[in-house]
Amino acid sequence: MGEKINSTVANETGKHTLFHPTASLTNYNNQLISLVRSRKSSPESVLKKVLNIVGEMNSQKLRYDLNTYNALLAAYARAKDQTNVTETLRKMEEEGVSPTTDSYNLIMEAFGNDKNIALQNRLKEEMQQKGLELNSVTYYHLLRGQQNNIELALETLEDMKKRGIEPTLLTYSLLIRSCRAKTSNTAFNLLKEAEEKGLPVQNEPRMYFDVLRLGTRRDEYEMVNHCWNKAITEHSLRPDEGTCLHVLRVAAKKGDTKLATDVIRQLSTNGYPYKEHYFTPLMEAFLVKDDLKSAFNVLDIMRVSGVPPTMNAIYALREKLSKDIKTIDKAYYILEELRREKKAVDVTAFNVVVAACADAGDLERTISTHREAENLGVKPDVDTYNAILDVCIKARVDKMDKVVIEEMKKANISPNIDTYIKMIELSCNRANxxxxxxxxxxxxxxxxxxxxxxxxxxxxxxxxxxxxxxxxxxxxxxxxxx
Structure with a gap:
């Protein structure tokens, strides 16, 4: 029959193969190695199977070798069983089996899981005392243990380089994940260092997105723009909606209309239906560049995209206009220019000019702008009349509200909640x-x-x-x- 006689209970659910009593240590070790390398089962399940095999070995009084101990260390480490990791190390030394760098790396993994820096440092010293070479895997597990202490992790990285050990892509990814918002520049420098070394960062897309998110939290435009161009434009990676919205905010603040446009396009490519808050940052970006005409054009783009703009969408535009009468006039002239160019003037664009006049407390300008609606080809809506009510409140104009309500009735425009709130406020300003x-x-x-x-x-x-x-x-x- 040969040395290995299989009585198979193995199947895809993971039960191990039973061996004939005369099976060799090598056969058992091969199965142990296969088990610990497999990622199909949970660490606890793998440990249980490993211990079953070791139990069979014990029943045959087989003496463990380095492979056996390393398999045990791997199983205990991945199950986060530090006690038995330590006990296994002690036992193998008692049995005269010298731990290798691989053995210590497995132990480092166990203590790295628990962020036990003190024990990891002790193991590192032991390795050096025994003349064992520290490699990239050793440092990876050391860094895992130091994830909550980025300063210490960076010192470890420098120590690694001094020893001539090149950091791997996973090393950089781990360090970047250790960074927080206040160390966003550190994360960006680590990313650029990985790129400069020619490491395939696109294979670890989380690195770009981790740095990108850190950059958005600190409004670091250069960082955000670099990561977006690399991850999305160059490597066609797919960001989630939340990340896109954060990038939009940074683009708006910086006035980068190209980046804002790219993000909106990416949201659509990713299958997200257009929403109002996708477009408002683009409008804000144009405002930063003092490009009022393009900001107004965004309203038309929104409507064409199936997202009719509301007064909420034009808050930033309204705020900018209301601060300066000259800017209000400039905005109105743009509406006239659009009309001359045979382009439709969006009612929301018209409303924001009326509302800005009201916010400035300029009653005459508010009313005269409203009267130009027909010349601009605009049909006033409820928001137009609400803006007029705003100036009535601000300027404490009596009885003007009745005129507004009558005009709304003639135009067959129903009041909304905002209208009623304003009417109540106007009423409360009167003696009666x-x-x-x-x-x-x-x-x-x-x-x-x-x-x-x-x-x-x-x-x-x-x-x-x-x-x-x-x-x-x-x-x-x-x-x-x-």
Missing amino acids: YEEAFSYLETMKEYGILPPERCYALLARKLSYNKDPRFHLVLEEMETFLF
Whole structure:
């Protein structure tokens, strides 16, 4: 039959092969090595199978050799069983089996799993005392143990280089993962060092994305731009949505419209449907470059892409315009220019100019801009009229709101929640504030839960006037859990 007679219970679920009682140590070791090299089973399952085989070896009184001990060390290390790792090392030395660099690397792995730096350093000293050569695997496990101490890890990297041991791609990846936001520049330097050494960083895409995310947290434009171009443009890697949004924010802040456009294109390529907050950073990037016309064009791009822009989308544009009357006028002239070029003027672009006039408290400009809607080919919507109500509040213009409401009715435009909030605020600014109650009840009739601000405005007015209905309003607020 030969030396190895198999009584097979092996199958794909991982049960091991039983050997004839006369099977040699080599046969057992081969199976042990096969088990510890396999990544199909959990470390605990592998350890159990290894111990079963070792039990058979013990029953045959077979003496362990270096391969046996190394397999045991590997199984214990991956199961994070430090106690038995230490015991196995002690036993092999008692049996006169000298641990090799590979043996110590397996022990280093166990203590690296637990971030036990002190024990790792002791093992390193033992290796040096025994004249064992430290290699890249030794240093990899040392660095794993030092992941929470980047300063120490960098010292270890330098020690590694001094010994003439070239850091591997995994070494750099590990070090980069050890970096936090405050050490983002360190991570970037490590990445560039790996690239300069000609290491295939694209095979470890996490490195680019780790550095990219660190860069976005610190608004490090150069870092973000480099990683994006390398990872996505050059190596066609696929970033997640969250990473893209962080890059968009950095691009907006720097005014890099090309990067912002690339990110939006990548989001679409990745299968994400267009959303409003994808486009607002592009608009903001144009604003940083003081390119108002292109910022307005983004609104048209949004609408063509199936994302009708809301007033939330133009917050940054509105804020920029409202700070300076000259900028408001410049924006209006751009709308006229678009009209002359036979291009459609987006109603949201028109609204932002009206709203900016209102924010500046310029009643005359607000009304006159609104009156130009027809000349610009724009049909005012509810946001247009809400902007006019804003200037009425700011300038404390009395009765103008009634004119606005009448115009809305003629244009068949229904008020929204913002409209009602503004109408209530205008009512509360008057000596006679009864209409505020009427607006509140109208909202309820339409099935709209009045926002807390409506009640807060009314309660403040009632309190100031010592109106006994103050307590009724408070009770209603409590009912709605405000």
